[in-house]
Amino acid sequence: MAKAKVTMEVGNDGVAVITFVNPPVNALAIQIFAGLKEKWNEAAMRNDVKAIVLTGYGGRFSGGFDINVFEKVHKTDDVSVLPDVSVDLVTNIMEDGKKPAVAVVEGLCLGGGLELALGCHARIAAPRTQLGLPELSLGVLPGSGGTQRLPRLIGLSKAIDMMMTSKPIMSEEGEKLGLIDAVVPSKELLKVARQWALDIAERRKxxxxxxxxxxxxxxxxxxxxxxxxxxxxxxxxxxxxPQHLACLDVIEEGIVHGGYNGILKEAKVFEDLVLSDTSRGLVHVFFAQRATSKVPNVTDIGLKPRPVKKVAIIGGGLMGSGIATSLVLSNIFVIIKEINPEYLQKGIKTVEANIQGLVARKKLQQDKANKALSMVKGVLDYSEFKDVDMVIEAVIENVPLKQQIFIDIEKICPPHCILASNTSTIDLNVIGQKTSSQDRIIGAHFFSPAHVMPLLEIIRTEKTSAQAILDLMAVGKTIKKVPVVVGNCTGFAVNRTFFPYAQSAQFLANLGVDVYRIDAQIINFGLPIGPFQLQDLAGYGVAIATGKEYSSAFPDRIFMSPLLDLLIKSGRNGKNNGKGYYIYKKGEKPRPDPSVLPIIEESRRLTNIMPGGKPISITDQEIVEMILFPVVNEACRVLDEGVVVRASDLDVASVLGMSFPSYRGGIVFWGDTVGAGHIYKSLRKWSEVYGNFFKPSKFLEERAAKGIPLLGKLFTDICN
Incomplete structure (x- = not known):
């Protein structure tokens, strides 16, 4: 990798071209800022320099500030490692310098990169250059003057929108807004910028x-x-x-008291935010997601992924059609197999609806939608499976059915074909035990809705080949998913970790806590919906089927509640029939259903766990802890058994698969934020009152006793 550096070349025209180099995206490392300061000062003092052009190396301006510096700050709590860019460099040396500067931006111009460009006196861009200030997505705010300069160039409303959403715009829109002075072809960028800089110097612009x-x-x-x-x-x-409101406060400071005061407040607030739990969590997830692409003995042994051009999906239901949608949108041909014409037609129609929905929301052009739809075909038998590169089984969670499917596809599919199951809980060794192609069997667990949720949980057995894992990882990246490789056990990593989540909620409900209060507190914590509304959306049949799997696998820590059975007997099935804990009507928000309360009371009577027959008294914080501490506890067991390659993989999976709030860093990171000691003591106290469901794991107990973070190093062996 090239060393980060800054170069300067002075032409015969008197223009100094300053170029910063730090491939692949010219991240603004500390040495880049030092180099910019040195070269800018040199240019300012040289008599043969009339003006300056600033550019990035290799067709990209900059992807922004080097986030590795944030990691150093988080490890040391020392903000002094942050360079003084905003006042010293961008304001005093660049913007208020005595020689005009023009930024040449191409490819990427994001975060600190855009802030450097804002400090110049004009900006010339190549077509389709991304411009944005995404700092809030890392828990901080633009810290090099972006909060002050962007509103002054494009107007307050649009600048606020760009910062609050962290979404970039293209240079063409930037030109219309006044952020970019001219958009010119890449080959003309330097020529136009040099002349523009001279025109400023000579007062023609x-x-x-x-x-x-x-x-x-x-x-x-x-x-x-x-x-x-x-x-x-x-x-x-x-x-x-905190970063969104803090950013608005800083913007307001500059409007009320002037840009320089805004710059000073921005610098102070930036230092406060970078030390916040929110920034620590978001930065952790950022790096953790990058780490998932490295799997020992898979990605480091010289293998290359084989092309996957044609995939067969068995089952065109909600999951199968969602998986098919993801594949065809990425130019992978799909065969959907169903058991009868009616089901097949429904599956194809669902794919069409998924894709046309993207068109309606202006996220996909109609011609691309038409192409995607031309790449899906429905069949009723295996005759077209002879040349597929991968099969994904996506039928109901029925072991004999899945076993028969794998026997069938092993016979008909080519020898290189990957045999994958979308099962969410069932042990892959059980599914594939009647086949002789154990090295090709793998789990491809998508999360619902499959064409929307970004996680792909890849499950390997002891016999799954590294090639099959690598191929599926490549497919995941092609269809814009984040693949996380995990071990093979009941529930795998994500569902296994979160199986206590719904049970904890049932436990509290049977202890007399209001179900709608439980949902409200979990939403306040940061999840999009609470556990009871989640059960309504998933359907009670799914909860009962998976509950049986967990009851069989982990009989020592299961809470058996009669509530779901009572709801089904009363004719409820959640959103599927419009009646559950909530009432569901088309075009309306779900609303609590008071008529469900007698059913909940009957469940409480049957379980008979309320102390003295009376509802427990509990704070809002205790509700969150009694729901989520058992999840952290199960995460500890997953870590102890080596189900994941690294603890941070579980954080990524919890954020992308279960919508755990990213700003809390994922389930394990959050556990460390709360503290293993507090979680252990709480679980031990509840287990003494309520039994084994809350019993702390040995892993948690040991880490709490020794003061070792849950995110500490793990063995990378994968469980079987």
Whole structure:
């Protein structure tokens, strides 16, 4: 890898071209800032330099600040390692320098990269260049003047939208907004920028210092209204995260008291935010997700993924059609097999609806939708399976049925074909025990809805070949999923870890805690819906079927509640028939159903676990802890058994597969934030009162006793 550096070349025209180099995305490492300061000062002092052009190496301006520095800050709690970029470099040396500067931006111009460009006096961009300030997605705010300069260039409302959503815009839109001065072909960038810089120096073009502008801010009263509306929206969309409101406060400081005051407040607030739990959690997830692509004895032994051009899916239900949608959208031909024409037609129609839904939401162009739909074909037998590269079985959780399917496909499919199951809980050794192709059998566990949820849990047995794992990882990346490789045991990594989640909720309900209060507190914690509404959405049959698997596998820590059976007997099946804990009507938000309360009371009478027959008294925080501490406890068992390659894989999987709030860093990271000692003591106390369901695992007990983080190093052996 090339060493990070900054170069300068002065042409005969008197323009100094300063280029920073740090492939692959020219991340702004500390040495880059030092080099920029040195070269800028040199250019300022040289008599043969009239103007400056700033550019990045290799067709990319910059992907932003080097996030590795955040990791160092989080490990040491020392913000002094952060360079003084905003005031010293961007404001004093670049923007207020005596020689004009023009930024040449191409490919990526994000985060700190865009903030450098904002400090220049003009910006020339290549077509389709991404421009954005995504810092809030890492728990901080733009820290090099972006909160002050962007609103002054494009207006307050659009600047706030770009920062709050962390979504980039293209250079073409940037030109219309006033962020970009000109969009020109890549080969003309330097030529146009050099002349533009000279034109500024010779007063043929305006010398625009973004921080000095006020014309696009509007009146103070207008700005206050825009900020008031933004704060209201943020309180709904970014609960529990401090960086959004902090960013709006900093923007307001600059509008009320001037850009320089805004810059100073921005720098202080940035240092506060980078030390926050939110930033620590988001940065942890960022690096943890990168780490999932490295699997010992798979990605490091010189193998290359084989092409997968045609995939057969057995079962066109909700999961099968969702998987098919993901595949055809990435130009992979799909065969859907069903048992009768009616089911097959329904499956194909679901794929069509998924894709047309993307068109309706303007996330997919119609011509691309048509191409995707042309790549799916329905069949009623195995005759077209002779040339497929992969089969994904996606039928109901029925062991004999799955075993027969794998016997059939082993006979008909080519020898290289990967034989995958989308099972969410069943041991793969059981599914494939009647076949002789154990090295090709693998789990491809998608999460519902499969064309939306970003996680692909890849389950390997002791016999699954490294080639099959690598091939499926490559397919996952092709269809824009994050593949996480895990071991083979009941529930695998994600569902195994979270099986106590619904049971804890049932436990509390039977202890007399209001189910809607439980849901509300879990939503307040940061999950999109609570455990009871989740059961409604999944359907009670799924919960009962998976519950039997867990009861068989982990009989020592199961809570058997009669509540679901009682709901089914009363004619309820959640969202499937519009009646569950909530009432579901098309076009309306789900609302609590008071008529379910007598059924819950009957469950409480049957379980008879309320102390003295009376509901327990419990705080909101205790509700969250009694729901989630058993999940952390099970995560500890998953870690102890080596089901995941590294503990952080479980954090990524919990965020992407179970919608655990990313700003809390994932289930294991959150456990460390709360503290293993507190979790252990709480579980031990509850187990003494309520029994083995809450009994702390040995892994948790040992880590709590020794003060070792749950995220500490693990053995990388995968369980069987």
């Amino acid at each position: 305006p010398w625009m210092r973004a921080l000095h502008r006020t014309d696009k801010i509007g009146s103070l009263s207008e700005a206050h209204e825009v900020l008031k509306l933004a704060r209201k929206q943020v309180k709904q969309t970014a609960r529990n995260m």
